[in-house]
Amino acid sequence: MTDPAALRVENVHWAPGGKPILRGISLTVEPGEIVGLIGPNGSGKSSLLRCAYRRQRPDRGVVRLDGADVWATPAMRVARRVAAVTQDSPADLENQVEQIVALGRIPYLGALGRLSDREKELIASAMTRCEVSHLARRVYASLSGGERQRVQLARALVQEPGLLILDEPTNHLDLRHQVELLALIGELGVTVVAALHDLQLAAAACDRLVVLHDGQLVAAGAPQEIVTEQLLAEVYRVTAEVSRGADGLPRLSLPLPTKATQPSKSAR
Structure with a gap:
């Protein structure tokens, strides 16, 4: 923890x-x-x-x-x-939800780092806790405001x-x-x-x-x-x-x- x-x-x-x-x-x-x-x-x-x-x-x-x-x-x-979930995060991103959540690991890996098995488990767990696992392959821009909010919280949790x-x-x-x-x-x-x-x-x-x-x-x-x-x-x-x-x-x-x-x- x-x-x-x-x-x-x-x-x-x-x-x-x-x-x-x-x-x-x-x-x-x-x-x-x-x-x-x-x-x-x-x-x-x-x-x-x-x-x-x-x-x-x-x-x-x-x-x-x-x-x-x-x-x-x-x-x-x-x-x-420090992780932040803000009001002004971009809404028009074409990335898939799972990719957005994985951005929480950038402070540890850099933009081009490869995810370890442990980090993949962390991403899956955060998505489950925020009830967005079923959206994993959806394009972020296609989500409702509430769905985007929960995805951003999952991204913040992945940041540990x-x-x-x-x-x-x-x-x-x-x-x-x-x-x-x-x-x-x-x-x-x-x-x-x-x-x-x-x-x-x-x-x-x-x-x-x-x-x-x-x-x-x-x-x-x-x-x-x-x-x-x-x-x-x-x-x-x-x-x-x-x-x-x-x-x-x-x-x-x-x-x-x-x-x-x-x-x-x-x-x-």
Whole structure:
């Protein structure tokens, strides 16, 4: 089993074109911890994740993986410890699904390396766990959004990371696959940082929630402490009721939109 990684974000700022997106974010994720990033659209969740998996370099601050600055560490070495499933992976690839999943071994073999029997077994196992084995010979571009998401997760698992970064991993997934994916994440034994929109799923799947708003970290803690009516009002600008289930986790009751009543023909 891969040892779970430790992640530390220290006073990270990022302001492309002078527009502040991340404003002094500091965050520690312990080995084996599952941390959910929550917050409204545009709060900086994806940008923070990109800094963590070495996609974009912050203007100031440091991202440390197992104590080492990721930008002072060779990219291939970071790729052996960090795998990311992003929202912006290409959808038009003509490769077969099995070939996409095998890309997870590039940090170990290089682009032209030959797969060993053990690595072929690893690929088959990851595809089984993500329920994409039956798609092995399908062209990636022909898949639905949910199928592509599960293929990308299988590719990440084949990478054998110590840190798994997920940017909206439940996007495009039906309800069953959302629940199963988050259950799988909890079984991996690696460190996980995931940006999530569904607060109830985030509360159920994560050890701790971190709230971003306007590029700043505004709250962090156990799900039952974080998901409150006050948070929904101040950060999401939604008036909702929050109750607690038997497990102590929050249950949200959101106001539903009312359907406008059409005037009868006689009233026109």
